[in-house]
Amino acid sequence: MKEYKEEDFLMLSGIQHYAFCARQWALIHIEQQWEENYFTVMGNIMHENAHDKDFTEKRKSVVITRGMPVFSRTMGVRGDCDVVEFYQSEGGILLSNYPGTYQPIPVEYKRGKPKDHDADALQLCAQAMCLEEMLVTDIPKGFLYYGEIRRRIEVLFDEELRKKVRDSFEKMHQMFARNHTPKGKVTKSCKACSLVEQCLPKLSKKSSAIAYLQRNLEEEE
Numbered sequence: 001m002k003e004y005k006e007e008d009f010l011m012l013s014g015i016q017h018y019a020f021c022a023r024q025w026a027l028i029h030i031e032q033q034w035e036e037n038y039f040t041v042m043g044n045i046m047h048e049n050a051h052d053k054d055f056t057e058k059r060k061s062v063v064i065t066r067g068m069p070v071f072s073r074t075m076g077v078r079g080d081c082d083v084v085e086f087y088q089s090e091g092g093i094l095l096s097n098y099p100g101t102y103q104p105i106p107v108e109y110k111r112g113k114p115k116d117h118d119a120d121a122l123q124l125c126a127q128a129m130c131l132e133e134m135l136v137t138d139i140p141k142g143f144l145y146y147g148e149i150r151r152r153i154e155v156l157f158d159e160e161l162r163k164k165v166r167d168s169f170e171k172m173h174q175m176f177a178r179n180h181t182p183k184g185k186v187t188k189s190c191k192a193c194s195l196v197e198q199c200l201p202k203l204s205k206k207s208s209a210i211a212y213l214q215r216n217l218e219e220e221e
């Protein structure tokens with residue numbers, strides 16, 4: 001099985017950008033452009049709250065750890081888990097300082113509400129696949145917590161989702177190695193895109209990206 005060198009690792013969280021728009025991922029991770037907008041600022045604040053680094057506590061029989069660094073040599077990625085909950089379970093893994101064996105379950109915090117695309121599920125599944133590789137265990141599910149609805153949604157890590165994670169990282173590595181930013185296609189996603197001003201003038205060769213976006217979306221509808 002192919003293994004990536006650490007210097008070639010990509011940011012795990014980039015998979016949510018890639019799933020949203022491959023061009024957005026390339027602009028951020030290859031061309032290093034980043035425009036803070038409302039969505040990303042709010043997202044970062046929620047992440048800072050969830051990422052109380054090195055924090056581990058035990059509530060009843062569940063050990064909870066925040067900001068746990070994870071990586072995968074086979075996928076060539078590194079990142080952090082917002083929260084990993086370890087449930088006492090027979091046949092689980094050993095934890096130092098805690099008696100018994102435990103089943104790890106990743107939990108990712110999101111600002112908004114569940115979306116009609118699978119970017120969040122892909123990110124969570126990628127975290128679980130890293131944990132599986134690091135801890136030599138199986139993780140069948142995780143949870144996405146959405147701030148707007150204030151509850152968690154269960155995500156099952158089936159083979160289809162896992163394949164999409166592996167395929168996405170493989171394509172991201174290929175694009176990164178070729179230093180290739182794909183051409184953009186104006187979609188409804190562009191309305192909530194943090195890079196609309198950097199991206200669309202390049203697409204449209206016109207000064208007002210917002211006007212261009214508005215016109216194209218109206219034509220599309």
Ligand code: SF4
Pocket residue numbers: 020021022023024027184185186187189190193194195196199200
């Ligand atoms: S503006 Fe649209 S095409 Fe450009 S990066 Fe954002 S989502 Fe992708």
